[in-house]
Amino acid sequence: MGKASRDKRDIYYRKAKEEGWRARSAFKLLQIDEEFNIFEGVKRVVDLCAAPGSWSQVLSRKLYLPVKQLPASKDGDLPLIVAIDLQPMAPIEGVIQVQGDITNARTAEVVIRHFDGCKADLVVCDGAPDVTGLHDMDEFVQSQLILAGLTIVAHVLREGGKFIAKIFRGKDTSLLYCQLKLFFPVVTFAKPKSSRNSSIEAFAVCENYSPPEGFNPKDLYRLLEKVGSPSGGDDLDCSSGWLEGPNKVYIPFLACGDLSGYDSDRSYPLPKVADGTYQSLDPVQPPIAPPYKRALEIKKASGHGIRDLEKLPLDS
Numbered sequence: 001m002g003k004a005s006r007d008k009r010d011i012y013y014r015k016a017k018e019e020g021w022r023a024r025s026a027f028k029l030l031q032i033d034e035e036f037n038i039f040e041g042v043k044r045v046v047d048l049c050a051a052p053g054s055w056s057q058v059l060s061r062k063l064y065l066p067v068k069q070l071p072a073s074k075d076g077d078l079p080l081i082v083a084i085d086l087q088p089m090a091p092i093e094g095v096i097q098v099q100g101d102i103t104n105a106r107t108a109e110v111v112i113r114h115f116d117g118c119k120a121d122l123v124v125c126d127g128a129p130d131v132t133g134l135h136d137m138d139e140f141v142q143s144q145l146i147l148a149g150l151t152i153v154a155h156v157l158r159e160g161g162k163f164i165a166k167i168f169r170g171k172d173t174s175l176l177y178c179q180l181k182l183f184f185p186v187v188t189f190a191k192p193k194s195s196r197n198s199s200i201e202a203f204a205v206c207e208n209y210s211p212p213e214g215f216n217p218k219d220l221y222r223l224l225e226k227v228g229s230p231s232g233g234d235d236l237d238c239s240s241g242w243l244e245g246p247n248k249v250y251i252p253f254l255a256c257g258d259l260s261g262y263d264s265d266r267s268y269p270l271p272k273v274a275d276g277t278y279q280s281l282d283p284v285q286p287p288i289a290p291p292y293k294r295a296l297e298i299k300k301a302s303g304h305g306i307r308d309l310e311k312l313p314l315d316s
């Protein structure tokens with residue numbers, strides 16, 4: 001798809017470039033905030049799976065820059081934003097970058113060190129594995145990433161804090177909902193207007209972090225298994241055998257963002273400049289080291305394409 005064609009078919013892609021966002025995902029976080037006011041009172045925030053960085057940009061613009069621009073602001077007043085991803089990303093003002101894996105619990109220690117031992121008010125996670133197109137598989141891998149995010153949450157989030165995580169809706173959505181409910185009394189699944197209807201993506205908005213009394217983060221998976229297993233705790237069990245009659249789990253599901261605003265599934269006419277042509281903008285900040293970079297280099301150099309990848313040693 002050409003750039004202009006994508007600009008036409010994806011209004012949020014075009015708007016992201018116009019407004020200086022690195023990715024269209026910025027609008028998803030902004031629309032979640034419109035509905036849930038997630039930034040209120042936030043001084044410390046963790047952005048899990050942050051690259052190329054549009055959510056970190058939102059955090060910087062909403063939390064860091066307004067305080068920095070106050071005439072009397074001191075360093076100690078500035079909100080702390082820690083962004084983590086497997087991939088490196090170009091710098092963003094007010095964002096501390098950590099290149100790391102969120103499935104490694106030690107990543108939580110790194111975050112706490114940056115907060116001088118204090119805990120975060122908000123953790124956001126837009127993590128996504130490489131999608132295969134097999135929905136069950138994608139949903140499963142995505143849910144594992146959320147549980148990794150929840151492990152980080154269990155170490156770094158203060159009581160009363162919020163957790164926003166991308167989910168893929170599927171047959172185990174109610175299980176995930178019950179798992180999140182163990183830690184958050186209020187869990188809503190939200191679909192921002194900028195997230196296409198054709199996509200199974202949605203976002204879990206989890207409010208008022210309240211882990212069970214005496215909870216030790218090391219026991220997280222044991223606790224989660226209890227919810228997932230048919231022989232688990234009586235009133236916690238969300239496995240399919242219990243989803244009948246009064247035991248059925250109803251998940252609060254909310255569309256968010258200005259509902260009369262841009263529709264992500266619609267094409268919009270392109271604005272023309274004076275000479276009647278359309279000027280497509282370049283992406284704001286292409287990823288600096290995407291996993292596909294080497295493949296593109298090889299393809300360009302050889303002129304033969306992807307087949308040459310098979311001849312490469314695995315660690316190249």
Ligand code: SAM
Pocket residue numbers: 022023025026048049050051052053054055056084085086087100101102103126127128129145
């Ligand atoms: N929120 C980002 C933004 O607004 O620019 C987009 C995030 S992108 C959809 C998903 C990211 O998840 C990718 O950058 C990928 O590297 C990251 N990711 C996937 N698995 C990860 C893991 N185990 N640890 C850290 N990051 C991971």
